[in-house]
Amino acid sequence: MIIFKLISLIFWLGLIPFGIGLLVSLFLPEKEISILSVTVSGYMAYWSLFEITALPFLLLGKGVPVFDSLSAVFAVLSAMVSLSGYILRRGKLRGLIPDIRPVFPAILSFAVIAFILVMNTRTAFFDGDEAYYTGQALAAQQTGYLYYRSPYTGTWAYFDSRHALAMLPVWEAFIGKMSGLHAAVINHTVMSFVMIPLSMGAAALAAGTVLKKRSSLCIFTALYGAALVFSRMSIYNRGTFLITRTSQGKAAAAGFFMTLLLWLIFISMEQYRENRTFPLLLMLSGPAVGLFSSLALLLCMMFLFTAFALYAILKKSLRPLIYAGLSCVPQFLYLLLYMGAGS
Amino acid sequence: MTGIIRTSIDIFREFGGGYGRWILYFAALIYLLYALRGNEDENEMYREKRIIFIWTPLVITLLFFLPPFYILYSKVTDISTYYRILWLLPSEVTVCQAAVCLVEKAGKPVIKAAVAIAACALIILTGKYTYDSDIASRAENPYHLPQYVMDICDEIAPADGRYEVCAVFPPELVYYVRQYRTDIRLVYGREMVEPAWAGEGYNGVYNEMAAPVINMDSLLREARASERGPVKYYILGNEREIDRDPREAGLIPQAEIGGYTVYRDPEAEAGTEF
Numbered sequence: 138m139i140i141f142k143l144i145s146l147i148f149w150l151g152l153i154p155f156g157i158g159l160l161v162s163l164f165l166p167e168k169e170i171s172i173l174s175v176t177v178s179g180y181m182a183y184w185s186l187f188e189i190t191a192l193p194f195l196l197l198g199k200g201v202p203v204f205d206s207l208s209a210v211f212a213v214l215s216a217m218v219s220l221s222g223y224i225l226r227r228g229k230l231r232g233l234i235p236d237i238r239p240v241f242p243a244i245l246s247f248a249v250i251a252f253i254l255v256m257n258t259r260t261a262f263f264d265g266d267e268a269y270y271t272g273q274a275l276a277a278q279q280t281g282y283l284y285y286r287s288p289y290t291g292t293w294a295y296f297d298s299r300h301a302l303a304m305l306p307v308w309e310a311f312i313g314k315m316s317g318l319h320a321a322v323i324n325h326t327v328m329s330f331v332m333i334p335l336s337m338g339a340a341a342l343a344a345g346t347v348l349k350k351r352s353s354l355c356i357f358t359a360l361y362g363a364a365l366v367f368s369r370m371s372i373y374n375r376g377t378f379l380i381t382r383t384s385q386g387k388a389a390a391a392g393f394f395m396t397l398l399l400w401l402i403f404i405s406m407e408q409y410r411e412n413r414t415f416p417l418l419l420m421l422s423g424p425a426v427g428l429f430s431s432l433a434l435l436l437c438m439m440f441l442f443t444a445f446a447l448y449a450i451l452k453k454s455l456r457p458l459i460y461a462g463l464s465c466v467p468q469f470l471y472l473l474l475y476m477g478a479g480s
Numbered sequence: 481m482t483g484i485i486r487t488s489i490d491i492f493r494e495f496g497g498g499y500g501r502w503i504l505y506f507a508a509l510i511y512l513l514y515a516l517r518g519n520e521d522e523n524e525m526y527r528e529k530r531i532i533f534i535w536t537p538l539v540i541t542l543l544f545f546l547p548p549f550y551i552l553y554s555k556v557t558d559i560s561t562y563y564r565i566l567w568l569l570p571s572e573v574t575v576c577q578a579a580v581c582l583v584e585k586a587g588k589p590v591i592k593a594a595v596a597i598a599a600c601a602l603i604i605l606t607g608k609y610t611y612d613s614d615i616a617s618r619a620e621n622p623y624h625l626p627q628y629v630m631d632i633c634d635e636i637a638p639a640d641g642r643y644e645v646c647a648v649f650p651p652e653l654v655y656y657v658r659q660y661r662t663d664i665r666l667v668y669g670r671e672m673v674e675p676a677w678a679g680e681g682y683n684g685v686y687n688e689m690a691a692p693v694i695n696m697d698s699l700l701r702e703a704r705a706s707e708r709g710p711v712k713y714y715i716l717g718n719e720r721e722i723d724r725d726p727r728e729a730g731l732i733p734q735a736e737i738g739g740y741t742v743y744r745d746p747e748a749e750a751g752t753e754f
Binding site for chain 1: 494495496497498500501512516524525527528529531532533535536539540556557561563564565566567568570572573575576577579580581583584596599600603604606607608609610611612613615616617618619620622623624625644654655656658659660661662663664665666667668669670671674708
């Protein structure tokens with residue numbers, strides 16, 4: 138029944154990542170903790186956890202239908218992590234209830250988000266790559282094999298090492314399995330309700346490093362939404378990818394993660410100033426971007442190192458670069474796996 | 481070297497769909513350089529913000545146009561993805577941030593509203609409405625797949641979940657089949673149809689299906705010899721030019737859906753087990 142599917146979606150796409158976000162908020166500066174930062178960072182950690190859980194199944198389960206086992210393990214693991222977030226941070230819950238005054242700018246920003254969601258739900262975009270991404274998600278969901286059958290023909294294929302490590306389609310298949318919905322419905326309808334608000338939330342967090350008033354952030358969100366809706370002056374830019382290829386890893390990387398990175402770097406620089414030597418938040422983000430796209434992982438490392446190199450010049454010290462290097466340990470491990478999987 | 485710089489400029493222009501958004505972005509960068517200043521206690525924090533929103537994107541932009549960087553990129557990964565470096569430039573965030581900073585500085589609420597509306601107008605005028613593009617169409621179902629393709633797949637799919645059938649679909653429909661059902665195997669798929677990959681493989685069945693006039697005898701010969709078979713179903717467009725009636729070639733029409741006829745080959749086996 139549709140109501141059970143809806144409840145399941147709310148559970149796996151709402152309650153679970155929010156609980157994980159409560160746990161992640163232990164690493165956030167107190168003044169940065171809000172319902173938005175908890176949700177966004179919770180999703181980042183949710184995706185990181187999936188990538189870390191799924192990689193052994195992918196690499197050790199070649200030629201074996203491992204998806205059901207992976208789903209069971211991840212379901213239990215994510216539920217446990219989420220529950221510990223609710224238990225350990227239960228005192229924080231009341232403080233996260235958002236204050237939406239002044240009302241008009243808040244209504245404006247929600248109206249823009251609602252417009253994009255309605256339009257994305259009623260519009261089908263043709264993209265050849267969907268034959269790959271939704272094909273892989275459906276193959277995982279219905280046959281149990283991960284990247285071992287051609288998504289185009291269904292015949293047995295060589296292990297696709299170039300794309301296999303970026304397992305967002307498998308996560309989408311997981312959501313499909315847990316909710317009882319077809320992977321194509323997850324990818325083409327449900328994912329808009331995840332990725333679009335998260336991407337706009339990440340943008341608001343980044344903008345919030347400069348804009349402090351609530352009304353200003355609401356106006357920013359409305360303008361940002363307009364920028365996304367009017368982004369098709371090119372098929373290459375982030376807005377176009379996010380709107381028209383919402384469920385694809387590269388769209389998630391471009392629209393969500395690369396924007397979130399701005400906020401993560403800002404927080405990390407703040408924590409560096411406070412002499413916290415371990416860049417936990419940035420390290421936690423590494424597997425998430427690997428889930429989206431191997432190339433995006435490299436590009437984000439490039440941005441991170443450039444930012445911290447400039448910071449090192451500002452500080453007249455090499456320590457920020459060491460800090461950046463530490464934050465990229467998960468990325469380096471991923472790259473080793475990528476090169477090993479390809480050989 | 482100059483060829484590489486010219487290529488980078490072309491990519492830069494195509495990425496932005498011209499220069500309108502880029503002008504807006506760099507104008508916003510310059511404004512933020514002025515706006516992101518604080519008092520003595522806040523200077524450290526504002527320097528960090530300038531690093532993140534201004535200096536790092538400018539360094540990345542510079543690297544993008546440098547030929548040695550282009551060459552390095554081509555050695556690391558597929559050069560056709562070079563434009564994705566520009567994803568690192570937070571153009572939308574920066575433009576909207578700068579616009580809101582201006583709104584904050586405006587005095588009366590009427591002027592604030594005017595500045596916000598002007599910013600929105602600039603964003604719209606330098607962009608293009610995404611939902612009006614040639615790849616957009618009204619979704620017929622939550623799958624966002626053509627309903628007639630789903631109906632064809634349901635028509636030919638095996639009733640028993642343990643088996644899968646093999647089918648030949650027209651090139652224009654192969655994108656959708658495996659997004660809907662995994663119990664239908666295709667003799668050829670997107671790997672043969674994608675224009676960018678033309679010439680990268682041989683598939684006799686695809687060659688026949690893509691020919692101006694389908695030769696039924698050749699098609700059946702290729703399909704029956706295919707390692708990916710046995711092919712049980714052939715989906716042919718009703719308007720498609722075929723040298724003779726498929727029924728004369730031994731195929732049995734099973735259904736007509738969405739302008740296509742589903743033919744069954746009685747010579748093919750029932751299906752192959754998963």
